[in-house]
Amino acid sequence: MDNAIVVLTVATAVVFDFTNGFHDTANAMATTIATRALPPRAAVGLASVLNFAGAFISVAVAATIASGIVEQGDVTVPIIFAGLVGAILWNVTTWFFGIPSSSSHALVGGVVGAVLAGVGSGAVIWSGIVSKVLIPAVLAPFVCGLAAFVATTLSYRLTRSIRDESSSAGFRLSQIGSSSMVALAHGTNDAQKTMGVIVLTLVAGGELSKSAGVPFWVKLVCATAIALGTLSGGWRVIKTLGTRVTEIESPQGFSAETSSAAAILSSSYFGFSLSTTQVVSGGIMGAGLGRAGGVVHWSVVRNIVAAWILTMPAAGLVGALAEGVVSGFSSTTAGVVVVSAATVALLGGIFVVARRHDNVTSSNVLGPQPVPVLRPSSAAAGA
């Protein structure tokens, strides 16, 4: 195997890891930012540090990426590369539209699409897709949503005799803890997936033996990439999850993040890989419904669910196209270089348009700061 292909594929995996971080910052911190428990920059900085730390906690599932979904023997380096291209482009496209979609599903979709194009449907384990992707994707939002609904209802009931300021302050403080747990779990789960992709690339490229495990430099690179991605803040997705799905108060933010942490950690313990994005989105919806008078904007939810349904086919289509282009060249290296250049150009174009069109940053992610309204009694008291 040409070293250049291996190097380019590893670099593409690192870029995917970065987009994973910046696309999923919202999972841990959207509610924390929305309730102003932490300033946006501080929240993203905390999530970044915890994602970095989380990446070093475990490598237990690093080698299992796409296992049980495609025949591992058919996964070649160009197929991994094409799958990553599909996942990256879908991640960045959904980020542009501010839609929280699953990076893991995008990665699986991209790889499956590339395998379909490069090897054929016989190399895809369809029952694995049903049990490892589709059923968990349907169940995750409901499980977490139900838990968040219960937690939110209870939070308001138990503190109804307490002044709003005291209650909000307490829940805001606790929310920082629950969000931190989600960020740590995200770093552990998602950085491992990229580690697995890089190890698979190195093994397939003959650069690493199958029994070698995850080299330290791979852990360090993946941890750094996901942390830097998180630090750059996917403000568009944060805006959607933090302000557009429902109006979040601190008890709701705490309930959504606590339920998400419980769902992610318990499912991981029992061997399921739930999408952090879908879990947190379900949690926020459940928290929205759990508050008396709370409103969930179903039109936004419909768009999110539509993106979830489209994630695997869309990433798969791009993965298949990329695989087709790569294999269309007589030299695989030339094909990989051309697809890399086209991907970089597309990404650059999306980022330029994003900056010019409805740019969302840390300073405008929540809209204008609410202006305190003087009530007649307080105005009179102050006079």
Added chain:
Amino acid sequence: MITASLSDYLPLADLLKILAVCLVVAVAAPSAVSIAIVGLDRRSHANGPSSNDGPALALIVLGVAILVALVGLGLYTLFEH
């Protein structure tokens, strides 16, 4: 029949355990925070330095202890897995 088909793809017993864990945490965590908030609120409303704020302090300690236990359990799960 439908259950049998679903269980071919997903161990339902594990799924029920996940749901149970989520619901237990959904009850325990807000309860712990609420207990601590009630304790803090009572303490801040205690009348004068001579008032007995023991019960309020106990509520705060209980709430924080439950939260610390939950966080510890979460970290244990993360590291053990």
